[in-house]
Amino acid sequence: MNEQKIKINSEINQTVNQPYKYGFITEIETENFPNGLNEEIITLIHQKKEEPKFMLDFRLKAYKKWKEMKTPEWANLEIKNISYQDIIYYSVPKKKEKLNSLEEVDPEILKTFEKLGISLDEQKKLSNVAVDAVFDSISIATTYKEKLGKSGVIFCSISDAIKFYPKLIQKFLGTVVSSGDNFFASLNSAVFSDGSFCYIPQNVKCPLELSTYFRINDKDSGQFERTLIIAEKNSTVNYLEGCTAPQFSENQLHAAIVELIAFDNAKIKYSTVQNWYSGNENGVGGIYNFVTKRGLCIGKDSNISWTQVETGSSITWKYPSCILMGNNSSGEFYSVALTNNYQQADTGTKMIHIGENSKSKIISKGISCGFSKNAYRGLVKIASNALYSRNFSQCDSFLVGNSSQASTYPYLDVWNSTSIIEHEAKISKVSEEQLFYLMQRGINVDQAISLLISGFCKEVFTMLPMEFATEADKLLALKLEGTVG
Amino acid sequence: MNKNIILDIKNLKASIENKAILKDLNLKVKKKEVHVIMGPNGSGKSTLSKILAGHPSYEINAGEILFDSQNLLEMTPEVRSHEGLFLAFQYPIEIPGVTNYDFLKLAYNEKQKYKKLPELDPLEFMLITDELLKKLKMKSEFLNRDLNQGFSGGEKKRNEILQMLLLNPKLVILDEIDSGLDVDAIKIICDGILNNISNETSLIIITHYPRILNYLKPDFVHIMIDGKIIKTGNMELVNLLEEKGYDIFIN
Numbered sequence: 159m160n161e162q163k164i165k166i167n168s169e170i171n172q173t174v175n176q177p178y179k180y181g182f183i184t185e186i187e188t189e190n191f192p193n194g195l196n197e198e199i200i201t202l203i204h205q206k207k208e209e210p211k212f213m214l215d216f217r218l219k220a221y222k223k224w225k226e227m228k229t230p231e232w233a234n235l236e237i238k239n240i241s242y243q244d245i246i247y248y249s250v251p252k253k254k255e256k257l258n259s260l261e262e263v264d265p266e267i268l269k270t271f272e273k274l275g276i277s278l279d280e281q282k283k284l285s286n287v288a289v290d291a292v293f294d295s296i297s298i299a300t301t302y303k304e305k306l307g308k309s310g311v312i313f314c315s316i317s318d319a320i321k322f323y324p325k326l327i328q329k330f331l332g333t334v335v336s337s338g339d340n341f342f343a344s345l346n347s348a349v350f351s352d353g354s355f356c357y358i359p360q361n362v363k364c365p366l367e368l369s370t371y372f373r374i375n376d377k378d379s380g381q382f383e384r385t386l387i388i389a390e391k392n393s394t395v396n397y398l399e400g401c402t403a404p405q406f407s408e409n410q411l412h413a414a415i416v417e418l419i420a421f422d423n424a425k426i427k428y429s430t431v432q433n434w435y436s437g438n439e440n441g442v443g444g445i446y447n448f449v450t451k452r453g454l455c456i457g458k459d460s461n462i463s464w465t466q467v468e469t470g471s472s473i474t475w476k477y478p479s480c481i482l483m484g485n486n487s488s489g490e491f492y493s494v495a496l497t498n499n500y501q502q503a504d505t506g507t508k509m510i511h512i513g514e515n516s517k518s519k520i521i522s523k524g525i526s527c528g529f530s531k532n533a534y535r536g537l538v539k540i541a542s543n544a545l546y547s548r549n550f551s552q553c554d555s556f557l558v559g560n561s562s563q564a565s566t567y568p569y570l571d572v573w574n575s576t577s578i579i580e581h582e583a584k585i586s587k588v589s590e591e592q593l594f595y596l597m598q599r600g601i602n603v604d605q606a607i608s609l610l611i612s613g614f615c616k617e618v619f620t621m622l623p624m625e626f627a628t629e630a631d632k633l634l635a636l637k638l639e640g641t642v643g
Numbered sequence: 644m645n646k647n648i649i650l651d652i653k654n655l656k657a658s659i660e661n662k663a664i665l666k667d668l669n670l671k672v673k674k675k676e677v678h679v680i681m682g683p684n685g686s687g688k689s690t691l692s693k694i695l696a697g698h699p700s701y702e703i704n705a706g707e708i709l710f711d712s713q714n715l716l717e718m719t720p721e722v723r724s725h726e727g728l729f730l731a732f733q734y735p736i737e738i739p740g741v742t743n744y745d746f747l748k749l750a751y752n753e754k755q756k757y758k759k760l761p762e763l764d765p766l767e768f769m770l771i772t773d774e775l776l777k778k779l780k781m782k783s784e785f786l787n788r789d790l791n792q793g794f795s796g797g798e799k800k801r802n803e804i805l806q807m808l809l810l811n812p813k814l815v816i817l818d819e820i821d822s823g824l825d826v827d828a829i830k831i832i833c834d835g836i837l838n839n840i841s842n843e844t845s846l847i848i849i850t851h852y853p854r855i856l857n858y859l860k861p862d863f864v865h866i867m868i869d870g871k872i873i874k875t876g877n878m879e880l881v882n883l884l885e886e887k888g889y890d891i892f893i894n
Binding site (some may be wrong): 361543589590591592593594596597598599600601605609610612613615616617 | 693696697698700719720723724725729730732735736738739740741745746749750753759789806808810854875
């Protein structure tokens, strides 16, 4: 290796791993339940949240199933044993029991959200986004409730929804992801503490983009949030989700469920920028992110679109999926997953075609740096009745450096002969010649890599709402600094 | 030290993976001069251009290079660019997903930053590129396409010239800018260079074909064989070469 090369390498090493910007801890008193999980804890959560009786049955049923289940081992992940009895399943910032307005929220928490760039202060809000913020286990505040209420849109914490709209909850909760769906979904169903609920009535185009911000603050608490979005006939909604967590050397567990239901001609667009703490450069600490996200296109001509930018977490296990039941329904999955250091991601989607003439599109971009492992895993299933269905999949991987891994596991399962499936995949590497070309034009190594990656992700970024796209681009640039060896 | 010398290569030896490519190479280029380097395949012409631009794969074993009186070998590739060294690539690299416009703007503003000059906003930048596009007879939609992706050979080379004019370098190295181009394309490119280049700029032309030299009239012609410049002269040398081939220089 000559001097020039060494120089570039050392420059790179210097900039490797900008410290995680959101790693601070908010000093607030919390009310925690004892560690561990049993029927009593679940009953306690249920009582604490003043839920109707059917919820206790729902939770206990899930718990019983969970006890019988084993952690899934099929993913391309190395997971340390998680001790489920050491986790705190309910953690609430200690203050008043019920929060009616922003004035009642602990100012420390508000400061935290401000540091994260989310001002809950509606007056200051310039953008047209309504925010629901979840801190550890409970939902702190939902902005813009009134404005939404005028158009008939319900947007509140799931706890409030359980209390105030029990009929809707009883009808829809667990219909897309059942309480026995998988290990982490059952765990979530038993202990979920909060999350968001959103209901768009018939013929309503939701006037605002809805947004949830999740934050894990407490060291030993897991976050088990649950989101349910229902879009009635001819309605439309855009939903954004963001996540951060402080820096701890222990791993923290995050096991969420998101259920989406789209009726005839309804359209749900769900975007995520996930930036949970990913552990340090040696792979110590970070969030274990086990998430079940699924959308049901139950009505004809309905559409569900997932866009995700996954940059954080020590382990990501996540497959936002669409069940395309309605005739002419369509599902989309656009994903960018970036892993660095010792991060592991096994992510992808499932497109289940049941309705005739249903369509799905998958664009997945995986970027692996450092010693990380990045896998795309996707299923396209076309049932025998799903005549004339179509799927297009494109799974691209990008390797940065010489020690990272990328894998693609496409599963195709087709049961009729009138449908068409296309699958494209390619794997590329940052080439020395590309870098040299850009550097010859005065662009330094870090910028050059950022430029290459942002070019690689362009198809997905264009699907994100404007603000999110800029954030995602910046986030990637930050994460990528000094990743070439 | 002669302020008039833009590039001074002294006793340069360089190798790649322990294979010697440049073997005691000397070359002086003054401001405004046009130099041509000709030589058989594998003589080290392209290597020389890459070494000047700072390609990390090559190892410098001996010698020194002064660029505008500064030690070129101590500069990173991007600083060489900022300082005014421009290499027009023989095979311009394709960058998918990055528009030509975004790339050009970044390159331009990085140089502005380096020179401690204000960066241009998109509108101001548009004014500059519009003018250059006209000069090179290029359509403005050219800027919205991904960098070099799916460009024809001629378009790629024209894009190199566009970048060159934008960055206004002191020394331009044209590495086989004429390869794979038809007569008309060569003329457009040469006109683009001659009519627009600053009159202070020096040129080093690496080529196999004398045709381009009808447009870009060289002050010096160098014959490079086996990592060394073995003969320097004027256009007559080119004519001799055309007639007799490289053999007479080798013996």
